[in-house]
């Protein structure tokens with residue numbers, strides 16, 4: 001193995017990938033995770049269960065030369081992952097998946113707003129729907145780019161969700177929290193009408209800085 005490849009980065013991908021598969025957020029055919037560390041892009045392989053990731057099948061690219069150093073056939077969304085690290089400073093990990101409730105919003109082009117939930121309003125501000133782009137193409141990240149400048153999680157129209165963060169664990173936890181909220185809203189609308197918090201409180205929360 002190339003001496004620059006860090007096994008602890010691979011271990012993190014294995015751990016978070018397996019957790020997400022256990023939660024039903026990814027599977028063999030859906031979802032891909034990546035980390036950019038010291039100029040190397042680590043990305044999950046195509047058509048592989050995220051519970052079967054290992055030091056041999058995780059794909060590693062030297063981003064300065066573009067050469068693949070390790071692993072099998074990389075995820076078809078590698079172009080989107082590669083582009084995600086150029087959106088803004090501080091991005092160290094990216095996760096794309098088809099989480100069920102978030103994907104339902106992506107398919108119906110119904111954005112999520114958090115005006116009824118102060119804690120999530122602070123963390124997410126809102127979760128917009130990015131216009132449809134061809135899966136696997138560079139258009140995916142170019143369409144999402146303007147939305148990601150001021151947010152860390154977006155819905156990809158007719159497709160799924162993209163989460164970027166400083167760490168893989170944080171990118172994952174944002175999806176978990178957003179997916180849970182989308183589920184809560186689905187239940188809430190069956191019970192009644194969600195009630196927004198007062199506008200003055202919304203403005204106070206939105207004035208705070210997002211953590212990277």
Ligand SMILES: [Zn+2]
Pocket residue numbers: 031096097098135159160
């Ligand atoms: Zn996808």
